[in-house]
Amino acid sequence: SxxxxxxxxxxxxxxxxxxxxxxxxxxxxxxxxxxxISRNIRVFIFVPDEEKLHKVYFYITEIMKCKSDLVQIxxxxxxxxxxxxxxxxxxxxxxxxxxxxxxNFDNVNVIVMYSDCKFYTLSRLINLSAIAVEKNFNKxxxxxxxxxxxxxxxxxxxxxxxxxxxxxVGWEKGYLKK
Numbered sequence: 001s002x003x004x005x006x007x008x009x010x011x012x013x014x015x016x017x018x019x020x021x022x023x024x025x026x027x028x029x030x031x032x033x034x035x036x037i038s039r040n041i042r043v044f045i046f047v048p049d050e051e052k053l054h055k056v057y058f059y060i061t062e063i064m065k066c067k068s069d070l071v072q073i074x075x076x077x078x079x080x081x082x083x084x085x086x087x088x089x090x091x092x093x094x095x096x097x098x099x100x101x102x103x104n105f106d107n108v109n110v111i112v113m114y115s116d117c118k119f120y121t122l123s124r125l126i127n128l129s130a131i132a133v134e135k136n137f138n139k140x141x142x143x144x145x146x147x148x149x150x151x152x153x154x155x156x157x158x159x160x161x162x163x164x165x166x167x168x169v170g171w172e173k174g175y176l177k178k
């Protein structure tokens with residue numbers, strides 16, 4: 001029988017500053033980005049729309065000083081970034097296209113920015129978390145999923161609880177690796 005790995009349980013990061021017009025990424029999310037890059041783990045950042053995509057891109061390249069060739073974007077129209085990301089040419093992908101979540105990725109951490117937006121339904125949040133499932137499980141290098149919002153929405157806390165429940169049921173039934 002095939003044993004699967006658990007869905008990574010998301011951590012919720014709340015930052016009141018996220019509501020402002022200025023580009024911003026909370027410190028914990030910025031640290032996950034930097035830590036991931038230092039360990040050759042790629043980072044998949046989801047945003048609800050293209051305006052926020054450009055804010056996040058600006059923050060990562062200008063404020064955090066990540067080299068722009070490490071950062072790509074993916075929108076419904078602009079698909080070069082996802083191709084580079086899948087080939088491992090870039091380390092960070094900022095995407096506003098939910099279809100990107102349907103593709104398979106190895107070795108990624110996931111950050112869902114503005115995750116309290118109505119755009120993120122319960123099932124979307126769970127699907128985005130599932131991207132980070134570890135194919136080659138290594139206890140010393142666990143994957144990260146962050147939901148980053150200006151407040152904790154009901155969908156965010158429900159997604160976290162549901163993922164925890166799905167994993168518990170999976171372990172009890174022997175479907176998941178311990």
